Amino acid sequence: MTKRQDKRIKIIGWLLFFLAIGFFFLQMGYLFIHQRFQVEYIDNRIFYIINIICVLCLSLGILFLLTLTKKWKLAVASIVILFIIMNSVLLVIGNSKIKNVTSISPDFKHVLAIKQNTKTGEAVYYRNYYGILALPKETLPYKTDGEFKVEWLANDVAVVTYKATDKTIHQFIGTYGDRGGGLSYYYVGAEIQGAWQGENIELISSPDGISVTQNGRTETFDWDQIVQFGTLAIVLTENNQAKWTISLNEDFTIDSSSATPPSGGISVYRATMDENKPFVLIYEGAN
Amino acid sequence: MKKIILITASVVMVGLIISIIIYLQYPQSSSLPTNREEQQDISPEAEKLQPIYDDDHTVGYSLQNKELNITFDKGKTWQYVPVEIDNLFAGEYNGNKQELIKNSYILSENRVAFLYMEKTNEYENKVVLTYSHDQGKTWKDAIVTDRYPMIRFRKVAFLTEEFGYVIISGDRVVAQEASNVYITYDGGENWKETNQSGVTRLISDGGFIDEQTGFLSYGTINPDEPELYVTQDGGNTWTQAFTNVPENYHEIFVTAEMPVKEEAHLVLLVNQGPNGDYKGGKVKGKFISKDNGKTWEFSKEIEVDDQEAG
Numbered sequence: 001m002t003k004r005q006d007k008r009i010k011i012i013g014w015l016l017f018f019l020a021i022g023f024f025f026l027q028m029g030y031l032f033i034h035q036r037f038q039v040e041y042i043d044n045r046i047f048y049i050i051n052i053i054c055v056l057c058l059s060l061g062i063l064f065l066l067t068l069t070k071k072w073k074l075a076v077a078s079i080v081i082l083f084i085i086m087n088s089v090l091l092v093i094g095n096s097k098i099k100n101v102t103s104i105s106p107d108f109k110h111v112l113a114i115k116q117n118t119k120t121g122e123a124v125y126y127r128n129y130y131g132i133l134a135l136p137k138e139t140l141p142y143k144t145d146g147e148f149k150v151e152w153l154a155n156d157v158a159v160v161t162y163k164a165t166d167k168t169i170h171q172f173i174g175t176y177g178d179r180g181g182g183l184s185y186y187y188v189g190a191e192i193q194g195a196w197q198g199e200n201i202e203l204i205s206s207p208d209g210i211s212v213t214q215n216g217r218t219e220t221f222d223w224d225q226i227v228q229f230g231t232l233a234i235v236l237t238e239n240n241q242a243k244w245t246i247s248l249n250e251d252f253t254i255d256s257s258s259a260t261p262p263s264g265g266i267s268v269y270r271a272t273m274d275e276n277k278p279f280v281l282i283y284e285g286a287n
Numbered sequence: 288m289k290k291i292i293l294i295t296a297s298v299v300m301v302g303l304i305i306s307i308i309i310y311l312q313y314p315q316s317s318s319l320p321t322n323r324e325e326q327q328d329i330s331p332e333a334e335k336l337q338p339i340y341d342d343d344h345t346v347g348y349s350l351q352n353k354e355l356n357i358t359f360d361k362g363k364t365w366q367y368v369p370v371e372i373d374n375l376f377a378g379e380y381n382g383n384k385q386e387l388i389k390n391s392y393i394l395s396e397n398r399v400a401f402l403y404m405e406k407t408n409e410y411e412n413k414v415v416l417t418y419s420h421d422q423g424k425t426w427k428d429a430i431v432t433d434r435y436p437m438i439r440f441r442k443v444a445f446l447t448e449e450f451g452y453v454i455i456s457g458d459r460v461v462a463q464e465a466s467n468v469y470i471t472y473d474g475g476e477n478w479k480e481t482n483q484s485g486v487t488r489l490i491s492d493g494g495f496i497d498e499q500t501g502f503l504s505y506g507t508i509n510p511d512e513p514e515l516y517v518t519q520d521g522g523n524t525w526t527q528a529f530t531n532v533p534e535n536y537h538e539i540f541v542t543a544e545m546p547v548k549e550e551a552h553l554v555l556l557v558n559q560g561p562n563g564d565y566k567g568g569k570v571k572g573k574f575i576s577k578d579n580g581k582t583w584e585f586s587k588e589i590e591v592d593d594q595e596a597g
Contacts, residue, residue, distance in 0.1 A: 017292065017295075020296075020299060021295070021299065024299045024302060024303065027302075027303065027306050028302065028306065031306055031309055031310065034313065035313075047310055051303055051306075051307065054299070054303065055300070055303065058296055058299055058300070061292075062292060062293075062296055065292055066289055066292060066293075079300070083300075083303075086307075087307070090307065090311070141406045141407075141408055142408075185460035185461075185463070227411075240408055
C-alpha cells in the first residue's frame with residue numbers, strides 16, 4: 001500500500017469514526033427529547049436502523065484506523081454481527097406491536113406517518129418535524145385491521161384509505177400546503193363549482209352538492225356528506241363510509257375574488273382497498 | 288491514540304446498549320391513547336388522589352391516574368366520572384392539562400357537569416355535557432350538538448335548576464371563527480341552539496344574566512374596542528351594545544367581560560386585553576347600563592389585583 005493510499009484510508013477511517021460518534025449523540029439527544037417532549041422518530045424502526053449504521057461506521061472506522069490482529073478482527077466482527085442481529089430482532093418485534101406506516105411525498109418534502117397499535121387496533125396520525133422527528137396529531141376515529149393504503153394525490157396531499165374492524169372503508173387526508181397563499185380559509189367544494197371532466201369520469205359541483213359520474217353511474221352527495229381536510233381536499237361520504245376524495249392539484253389557483261373560471265386541475269380518487277389510481281379532471285365550464 | 292479510539296468505541300457500544308434498554312422501557316408510541324379496559328387495571332389507589340378546588344367550589348376533583356374523579360367530602364371518598372380525560376381537553380386548547388379548562392364544568396352539591404368534545408366519526412365531533420344531580424351516583428350524557436367542528440372556546444353555566452346555557456366556538460381560521468349559543472330549560476337534558484349573532488371575530492366570553500338577557504363579547508387578538516352583543520329575548524335576536532368609551536380610554540379598555548347585576552342596573556368591566564399596559568395593566572373600566580345592556584356609560588376606573596389584570 002502506498003503512503004498516499006494509506007493516508008486516504010486513514011481519512012476515511014476518521015470520517016467513519018466521527019460519523020459513528022455523531023450517530024451516537026443523535027441517539028442520546030433523541031432519548032432526551034423523547035423523554036422531555038414526547039417527540040418520536042417518525043418511524044419507530046429508525047432507532048434500530050441508526051444503531052446499526054452507527055456500529056457499522058464505528059467498526060469500519062476502527063478497522064481503517066488501527067492495525068488489528070486476526071483475533072481482534074474476529075472479536076470486533078462477532079460483536080458487530082451480534083449487535084446487528086439484536087437490533088434487527090428488536091426492530092421486527094417492535095414493528096409487530098406498533099405497526100409503522102410511513103410514506104414520503106413525491107418531492108421528498110413531507111412525510112406521512114401513522115402508527116398503529118396492533119393489539120388495540122388504534123392508529124395515530126403523526127405530523128413530522130425536522131425530517132425524521134414527529135409528534136402525534138390525532139387518533140384515527142376507527143380501530144383498524146392494520147391495512148392502510150397511502151396515495152399522494154399531489155406533493156402536499158396524502159390520502160390514507162383504511163378498513164375499520166367493522167369492514168367499513170374510511171379515508172383520512174394529510175394536507176401539507178395551500179393553494180391560496182395560506183392567508184385565508186376557503187371551501188374546496190365552493191372553489192370547484194362547475195363541471196369537471198376526466199377519462200370516463202365527470203364531476204359536477206353545484207350549490208346542492210357534488211355528483212360523480214363514472215362509467216354512466218352517478219353518485220350524488222349533499223354538502224352534509226362532504227368533509228373538508230385542510231384547504232386542499234374533501235372526502236365524499238355515504239352511510240358513514242368514505243366514497244371519494246377530491247383534491248386540488250398543484251396547478252390549481254384560488255381566485256375567490258373574481259368570477260373567473262378555476263384554473264388548474266383536480267384529482268378524484270375512489271375509496272377502495274383495491275389497487276387504483278386517481279383521475280385527473282379538468283374544468284369544463286359552469287354546470 | 289489507539290487507546291483513545293478503543294475507549295471511545297467501547298463507550299459508544301456500551302452507551303448504545305444502555306440506550307436500547309432505556310428505549311425498550313418507554314411505552315411504545317406513548318401518545319397512543321390507552322383503552323378504558325386497560326386503565327381500569329390501575330386502581331384509583333395507585334396514586335393517592337389530591338383534590339383540586341376552585342375558589343368558588345366546594346366540590347373537588349382530580350385528574351390523576353388518567354381519569355376524572357370528584358369528591359364531596361374533601362378526598363375521603365371519590366366518585367369516578369365516566370368521561371375520557373382526552374375529550375375534556377379536545378379541540379383547540381393549548382393550556383395546562385393538570386386542571387380542567389375554566390368554565391367547562393360545574394361543580395356544586397346539587398349539580399356536577401362536564402362539557403367536552405367527542406369524535407362521532409372520522410369527520411365530525413359532538414359536544415356533550417355529562418352531568419349528575421345525585422353527587423355522581425348516576426350520570427347522564429346530553430348531546431348539546433351532534434355536529435361541530437374543532438371546538439375552541441367553551442363555557443357552561445346554569446342560572447336556575449332548569450335554565451342553563453352553553454357557549455362554544457370552533458372552526459377557527461386565524462382570527463375568524465363560528466360561535467354558537469345553546470340553552471336548556473329542563474336542567475340540561477335537552478339543548479336548543481339560539482339564533483347566531485353573525486359575528487365571526489374570536490369570542491372572548493359570554494353568558495346570560497337571566498333567561499332573557501345574554502351577552503357575547505368578542506375580540507381576543509389585538510382588540511381596539513369592546514365588541515359586546517346583547518340579547519333581550521333569550522337569544523332570538525342579538526344586537527351590538529353601544530359602549531361609550533371616553534376618548535381618553537380609546538384603545539385602552541378594549542375587551543368586555545361578562546356584565547353582572549348590581550342594584551337596579553347592570554355593571555360591565557372592560558379590561559385592557561392581552562397586551563394592555565395602561566397603569567401597568569392593573570385597572571379596568573367600569574361601565575353602567577340602565578337599559579338592560581343595550582348602552583353602557585363609563586363610570587370609573589377600578590383597580591384589580593395582578594392575577595385578574597388584563
